[in-house]
Amino acid sequence: xxxxxxxxxxxxxxxxxxxxxxxxxxxxxxxxxxxxxxxxxxxxxxxxxxxxxxxxxxxxxxxxxxxxxxxxxxxxxxxxxxxxxxxxxxxxxxxxxxxxxxxxxxxxxxxxxxxxxxxxxxxxxxxxxxxxxxxxxxxxxxxxxxxxxxxxxxxxxxxxxxxxxxxxxxxxxxxxxxxxxxxxxxxxxxxx
Amino acid sequence: xxxxxxxxxxxxxxxxxxxxxxxxxxxxxxxxxxxxxxxxxxxxxxxxxxxxxxxxxxxxxxxxxxxxxxxxxxxxxxxxxxxxxxxxxxxxxxxxxxxxxxxxx
Numbered sequence: 001x002x003x004x005x006x007x008x009x010x011x012x013x014x015x016x017x018x019x020x021x022x023x024x025x026x027x028x029x030x031x032x033x034x035x036x037x038x039x040x041x042x043x044x045x046x047x048x049x050x051x052x053x054x055x056x057x058x059x060x061x062x063x064x065x066x067x068x069x070x071x072x073x074x075x076x077x078x079x080x081x082x083x084x085x086x087x088x089x090x091x092x093x094x095x096x097x098x099x100x101x102x103x104x105x106x107x108x109x110x111x112x113x114x115x116x117x118x119x120x121x122x123x124x125x126x127x128x129x130x131x132x133x134x135x136x137x138x139x140x141x142x143x144x145x146x147x148x149x150x151x152x153x154x155x156x157x158x159x160x161x162x163x164x165x166x167x168x169x170x171x172x173x174x175x176x177x178x179x180x181x182x183x184x185x186x187x188x189x190x191x192x
Numbered sequence: 193x194x195x196x197x198x199x200x201x202x203x204x205x206x207x208x209x210x211x212x213x214x215x216x217x218x219x220x221x222x223x224x225x226x227x228x229x230x231x232x233x234x235x236x237x238x239x240x241x242x243x244x245x246x247x248x249x250x251x252x253x254x255x256x257x258x259x260x261x262x263x264x265x266x267x268x269x270x271x272x273x274x275x276x277x278x279x280x281x282x283x284x285x286x287x288x289x290x291x292x293x294x295x296x297x
Binding site for chain 1: 198199200202203233235236237238239240241242243244254267269270271274276
């Protein structure tokens with residue numbers, strides 16, 4: 001039990017006070033491929049608060065997606081998430097100059113698998129196959145696998161490269177990495 | 193000061209107050225310096241127990257979430273179990289169990 005305790009304490013110290021989580025974050029993101037595509041897909045994350053304000057991560061993603069649209073990398077912007085999240089994102093995109101006709105807003109989705117299936121239904125019938133995938137760096141391996149499984153050619157466009165530099169932020173990041181790795185294993189086991 | 197140096201501030205504060213606690217404990221509190229090694233071992237044991245509880249809580253939480261999804265077709269996010277309160281509560285339980293064990297001797 002003492003060895004487990006020692007491992008836990010050392011793990012917390014390494015995670016909080018060294019750039020280890022940041023390195024893992026960058027490793028999981030891989031190299032961004034910001035190239036022309038058929039559509040920009042902004043994945044849901046965290047929904048919106050009860051007052052309709054997007055969570056930090058959701059906001060980061062949609063702003064990155066809008067930036068890619070304004071750089072004319074794709075003519076279509078797909079906004080995903082819970083119904084409140086997708087609505088708030090679409091409102092924000094319109095207010096920042098994205099035309100309504102360029103926005104495709106998904107109905108409420110809860111899991112990445114549902115997201116992949118619905119985005120496939122929205123884009124693939126129109127021949128829109130090459131997508132810029134906007135997500136957090138740690139989400140890219142799993143979400144990329146799901147989108148490729150659905151039939152897309154994926155160009156990763158992660159929101160950030162390294163992540164936070166304060167101890168609390170790094171601990172949160174390591175927790176998210178651990179959660180994401182469990183999710184990745186679960187998706188692999190279930191054939192996604 | 194660089195961001196990396198700033199991020200070490202909690203460690204510096206902790207180190208200074210730990211040194212103060214050692215001086216006060218050994219100087220005025222009547223605590224034996226030789227017992228510090230044993231106390232650190234006890235702390236690691238409590239943390240280890242807390243880690244075990246945390247792993248158990250995460251496993252049970254995951255099974256519950258997947259079970260509710262499967263049986264009721266109602267969506268519950270898997271992230272509900274990754275809240276920061278869970279490790280804290282796990283360590284609190286480890287402390288209680290440890291003291292309970294000592295009181296039971």
